[in-house]
Amino acid sequence: MPVPPPIAMLAELTHRCPLSCPYCSNPLELAAKAQELPTQTWIDAFDQAAALGVLQLHLSGGEPAARQDLVELVAGARAAGLYTNLITSGLGLTQARLEALSEAGLDHIQLSLQGTDAEMADRIGGMKGAFARKMKLAQWVSEIGFPLTLNVVLHRQNLHQLPRALEMAQEMGARRIEVATVQFHGWAMQNRNALMPSKAQADEAAALVAQARQNLKGRLVIDFVPADYHEDYPKRCMGGWGSSGLNIAPDGTVLPCHAAQTIPHLRFPNLREQSLSEIWYHSSGFNAYRGDDWMQEPCRSCALKTKDFGGCRCQALAITGDAAATDPTCIKSPAHQKLQAMADQFAGTEHAPLVMRENA
């Protein structure tokens, strides 16, 4: 099967962030400011991405607003013809800066919320006053007229706030909310005891979302990521490894997903040395899990393999020790029971301290 061109690109402009969420998807080994790509290299990457077939660009981090040249980068992305989305904690964006981003053509803003009140949000984000600043930002966003998506990561400590989060999204005039149960990669792996929801909580969240989708049809679009340790089938990883999206790390390393560097035997090129096209079509890292030649049983002979691609490679490695194994979330995986037992054990741990993310 020929490799299709990528459609979406996540640009992790920096790992720097004023918050320190204990589930941050950044790697444990964070890139320092001195390793970050310069402005022109990013803009060149946006041009290359558009020529390659990318339509949607997500500017992320860390906190992308920590980059002084954010407005220039947005203008460059729009000039390249990309739909440009800013994924932000809201910190570091003043009203004037937002207006400049609007001028530069920013298409959409995705604002993260660590909780629905100051007590929760400031504790999980690790910064006093952060919640108040986010609320201010939401007001400016609505005054300028940016389309807004609210993003909430749910876990054992804040899952009860889901109903309020849905209300807040509407109050802020968001068209969309992303409700993502914490995924265990990056820093979240250090916090499974503190963050794992119970099965009952996970089921309750899914039921609440189903109900809200009915009630809010045509008003608020809800995207939901369930608690996958408690599921019976894995989520599609990135729409298939190396088949629709790519990530660029702050130092220019090009990855099939943000956690791909946890697979130690894979090598990923840097865009300072190779073109995006070469990397996408020809690098061994991107080719490693394309198609199904790499699959083992039970995936190999499973009809669902064209739908979920055997699940997440990083999770397969983290739990089974083999990146080519069936994602243990899958009920057919020999490690499935082990995963569910782990989930219950994590969920039942009392008084687990939060390990906060460090700064880059």
Next chain:
Amino acid sequence: MSPIPADSIPYLPRGVRLHRDHVRARWVLLAPERTIALDEIGHAILSELDGARPFADVVARLAAKFDAPAPQIADDVSGFLGTLRARRFLELA
């Protein structure tokens, strides 16, 4: 979604736009986290939305363009725009 009233003005809100996808030689509608591939008809319908034209005019122009009866076009267009509306990719003024 309820049918679109004849005098309301359907429009693409900020953050939703038509885009020519040169690499795949097609038109797409770009929206937050979504890319919708458009066929010729879908593109023709959305190209008629200029932020001022009421639904009835959109239908009349498409009926002339495709040489088809207006009531049938109205149903089809209303159905197509209704799906976009449900996903908040289209608003009515």
